[in-house]
Structures are given as C-alpha cells and as structure tokens.
Amino acid sequence: MIFTIIVLILIQFIITIEMSMVMPLAPIIASSYNINPSYISILNLGYALSGFLSPFFGYKADKFGIKKMIILSMLLFSIGCFITSFKNMYMYILGRFILGIGYFNLISLVTTYTTKIVSEKKLGFVSGIYKIAFSLGAFFAPLLTLQVTKLYSFNLIYLFLAGIGIFISILTYNFKDVTNSGELISVEEVKSLLKDKVAILYMLANISLSIPAVYFYNFTSVYLSDTGYSQAYISNIYSYTAFGSIIGGLIITFFSTKIGMKKLSLISTFFAGISLLAFITTKQWLYMGLMFGICYDTIWGLFYPVGSTFYENKVATFLTILSCVTSLTNSFSNLTGPIIYSRFGYSYLIFICAIGMFVCTLLMKWSFTIIKRKN
Numbered sequence: 001m002i003f004t005i006i007v008l009i010l011i012q013f014i015i016t017i018e019m020s021m022v023m024p025l026a027p028i029i030a031s032s033y034n035i036n037p038s039y040i041s042i043l044n045l046g047y048a049l050s051g052f053l054s055p056f057f058g059y060k061a062d063k064f065g066i067k068k069m070i071i072l073s074m075l076l077f078s079i080g081c082f083i084t085s086f087k088n089m090y091m092y093i094l095g096r097f098i099l100g101i102g103y104f105n106l107i108s109l110v111t112t113y114t115t116k117i118v119s120e121k122k123l124g125f126v127s128g129i130y131k132i133a134f135s136l137g138a139f140f141a142p143l144l145t146l147q148v149t150k151l152y153s154f155n156l157i158y159l160f161l162a163g164i165g166i167f168i169s170i171l172t173y174n175f176k177d178v179t180n181s182g183e184l185i186s187v188e189e190v191k192s193l194l195k196d197k198v199a200i201l202y203m204l205a206n207i208s209l210s211i212p213a214v215y216f217y218n219f220t221s222v223y224l225s226d227t228g229y230s231q232a233y234i235s236n237i238y239s240y241t242a243f244g245s246i247i248g249g250l251i252i253t254f255f256s257t258k259i260g261m262k263k264l265s266l267i268s269t270f271f272a273g274i275s276l277l278a279f280i281t282t283k284q285w286l287y288m289g290l291m292f293g294i295c296y297d298t299i300w301g302l303f304y305p306v307g308s309t310f311y312e313n314k315v316a317t318f319l320t321i322l323s324c325v326t327s328l329t330n331s332f333s334n335l336t337g338p339i340i341y342s343r344f345g346y347s348y349l350i351f352i353c354a355i356g357m358f359v360c361t362l363l364m365k366w367s368f369t370i371i372k373r374k375n
Contacts, residue, residue, distance in 0.1 A: 001117055004113075004175055004176075005126065007171045007172060007174075008110050008114065008130065009129065009130060010168055010171075011106055011110055012110065012133040012137070013134070013136060014077075014137070014161060014164055014165060015077060015102070015106055015107070016133070016134045016136075016141070017137040017140070017141045018081065018141075018161055019103065020138040020141035021141040021144070021157065022044065027222065030043075042334065042338065043093055044096060044218075044334055045093075045335065046096055046097035047096040047099070048100070048327055048333075049100075049331050050096075050098070050101040050327065051100065051104035051323050051324050051326055052324055052327055052328070053101050053104075053324075054101075054104045054105055054320040054321070055321050057069050057072075057073065057105045057109070057320055058105075058112075058318075058319060058320025058321065059190060059317050059320075061112065061316035061317075062317050065177050066113045066116065066178055067172065067176070067177050067178070069316075070105075070175070071169055071172045071173065072105075073101070073109060074165055074168055074172060075102070075165075075169050076098055076101050076102035076105075077101075077102030077165050078099075078102075078163075078165030078169060079098055079099070079162070080095045080097070080098030080099025080100065080102060081099050081158045081159070081162035081165060082159065084099065085155045085158035085162065086155070104320075104323040104324070105323065107304070108304060108322060109320070111127070111130075111305055111319060112319055113175075114126055114130075115308045115315055117178065121257065123305050124252060124256030125256070125257065127301055127302065127305040128251070128252030128301065129249070129253060130249075130301070131245070131248060131249035131253075131298075131301030134245065134301070135242055135243075135245035135246035135247075135248065135249045135293075135297060136242075139239055139242035139243055139246060141238075141242070145235075190314075190317055193311070193314055193317065193321070194321070197367075198370050198371055199310070199318065201364075201366050202363070202364070204363050205359075206303070206326060206329070207325060207329045207356075208357070208360035209299065209356070209360045210325070210333070211356040212357075213326070214330055215333055215349040215352060215353050216276070216349070216350065216353050217238075218334075218337060219349055220238075220346075221238070223346040224237070224285070236286065237285050237289045240286045240289040240293070241290065241292060243290060244289065244291060244292065244294040244297065245296075245297035247293070247294045248268070248295070248297040249297070251268075251298050252264070252298060252301045256302065262364075264298065264302060265298075265302045266365055268294075268299040268302070269295070269357055269360050269361045270357070270358065270361045272296045273354045273355070273356075273357030273361070274295075274354075275295055276350055276351075276357060277351075278291070279292070279350050280347045303322075304322065310371065337349065340352075
C-alpha cells in the first residue's frame with residue numbers, strides 16, 4: 001500500500017506541474033505563437049474539452065478495473081506531453097487535448113482507487129497528502145518554468161514530463177487489481193445516477209467551484225502583464241498562491257478527521273469567496289494569493305473524496321462525471337473569459353468567481369443535508 005500511495009502521489013505531482021505551469025506562462029506562450037495574451041485561453045480550449053471523455057473511462061473503470069484505466073490515462077498524458085513539446089501551435093493544441101484526457105481521468109481515478117485500498121476514516125488524511133503533492137507541483141511549476149524558459153523554452157519541459165509519465169506508467173503495473181464490492185454497474189444505473197438529486201446538486205456545486213480555474217488563474221497573469229508587472233513578479237504571485245495550497249493540504253491532512261471533511265469543505269469554500277472579493281478591493285496581490293490558495297485548494301482537496309462517499313459501487317463513474325462537469329465549465333470559461341475580460345475587465349471576472357464560491361457553499365450544504373437524511 002505504501003508503494004501504491006507513493007506512486008499516486010507522483011501522479012498528482014506531475015500532472016499538477018503541467019497544469020500549473022501554463023497559467024503564469026500565458027504571456028510567454030501567447031508571444032511564442034504570436035497571439036493576443038487575452039486570447040490565450042482559446043489555445044487551451046481543447047484541453048478543457050478533453051474532460052468530456054472522462055465518464056467513458058470512469059464507466060470502464062467501474063466495470064473492468066481502475067488499475068487499467070489509470071495506466072491508460074497516464075500513457076495518454078505522456079503522449080500528449082510529447083506532442084506538445086514540438087514548437088508548433090497546432091501541435092500544442094492537439095497535445096494538450098490528449099494530455100487533458102489523461103489529466104481529467106487521473107484526478108478522479110486516483111481518488112477512486114484510494115477509496116478501494118484505504119478506510120473512510122483514513123481517506124481525509126491520505127487526501128491531504130495528495131493535496132500537498134498537488135500543491136508542491138503548483139508551487140514549483142512557476143519557478144521551474146521561469147528558469148527553463150529563460151535558458152531554453154517551455155516546450156522542453158513537456159519533453160521532460162513525457163519521460164517521467166512513461167516511467168510512472170511502468171510503476172503502475174505493480175498495482176493490485178481492485179473491483180467493486182457489489183454488482184457491476186449497468187448503463188441503466190448510470191442514467192439513474194444522473195437523475196439523482198444529490199448527484200445533480202453536487203454537479204452544480206462543481207460548476208460553481210470550477211469557475212476560478214480559468215477566470216482567476218488564467219487571467220490574473222494576463223491582467224498583471226497588461227498593467228506592467230514583470231514575469232518574475234507574476235510567477236511569485238502564483239508561487240504564493242501555491243504555497244497557500246500547501247497549507248491547505250496540511251489542513252486537510254491534520255484537521256479533516258477532527259472537523260469532518262464535509263464541514264471543512266463548507267468553511268473553506270465560503271472563505272475562498274471572501275478572499276476573492278479582497279482581490280477587487282486591495283492590491284496586496286501576494287497576500288491575497290496566499291489566502292485564496294489556502295481556501296480554494298482546501299475545498300478542491302476535499303471535493304472528490306467527499307463525493308466518493310456518496311455511492312459505493314459507482315465511485316469511478318460518479319467522480320469522472322464530475323471531471324466531465326469540470327471540463328464543461330472550463331470550456332465555457334475559456335470561451336467567455338476573453339470576452340468578459342476585454343469588455344468588462346479583470347474585476348468583473350473575479351466578482352463572478354466570488355459569487356460562484358458562495359453558491360457552491362449553499363449547493364454542497366444542501367446535498368450534505370439530503371445525504372444525512374437518507375442515512
């Protein structure tokens with residue numbers, strides 16, 4: 001089990017580095033392909049759309065084995081990274097689409113596999129460790145990519161990630177196969193899941209929670225670049241936010257059991273909204289980034305583990321449906337973000353993110369209440 005957890009931690013770390021390095025480097029990537037930085041999210045639209053395939057992989061994981069889908073998803077991530085390493089805009093779009101399939105599968109399948117090998121009492125603790133790995137990836141990505149792009153180009157990092165991904169894929173062959181404790185899920189059960197009130201509320205909460213993933217993270221670097229801040233300062237802000245994420249992982253690890261994963265989810269989501277409002281009223285970017293990182297990544301570290309406790313034999317299917325919802329929201333955000341930013345400005349985007357956090361808090365509370373009544 002220790003070997004398995006370590007490999008799953010490596011998966012979290014690697015896929016986070018790829019995701020996190022794109023956001024602060026948006027101005028540099030836009031310059032490389034001669035496009036307006038405010039439209040950089042268009043290049044990442046394929047990445048966002050790739051999550052639509054996640055429910056298919058989740059269904060196959062519930063039916064034929066989670067291990068097989070983890071290996072396949074890791075290989076797709078590696079292939080996508082290799083394609084992205086070519087210095088061509090169209091290869092960049094295609095590569096990020098393929099690696100995105102792997103990413104959206106892995107963020108749900110890692111949690112699903114963990115629920116099969118650890119008890120629910122330890123799930124919060126292990127999820128906190130995963131979140132720390134995620135946060136470390138987000139923390140080091142801006143610093144690493146800034147130095148590499150100064151000496152070479154960001155494409156070289158993708159070649160490195162492709163090699164690491166292949167190595168991790170080989171390690172996952174040593175995982176043990178795990179199966180559902182009950183009957184295998186059917187297509188009819190998947191359809192009924194989509195009609196379940198708790199599932200619907202949690203998916204709506206997922207939509208609200210996913211909004212800052214593009215509106216905040218993608219456009220903060222664009223806004224700061226437009227207002228004259230250096231790339232080094234922009235990278236520092238993302239590093240502060242990522243450091244807050246590390247603190248969030250520690251909070252999950254040591255307090256999720258004492259406070260309860262559900263209660264901690266509600267608290268962190270509400271205060272994530274408060275910290276976003278502070279971005280509009282103050283220019284203390286570093287400190288506000290730290291506060292937002294703590295709150296936002298605490299809820300993201302708990303969102304999937306909490307959702308994994310709702311349905312016993314549909315865990316992979318449900319969590320990959322959530323990944324699909326995230327993908328849908330990211331696609332919408334990537335399309336609308338440039339329009340809102342150019343017409344209304346950065347503050348309007350942040351205000352939308354803050355409202356999303358408050359709505360997410362209410363929707364999660366509603367779903368938890370229904371679950372409690374059922375039990």
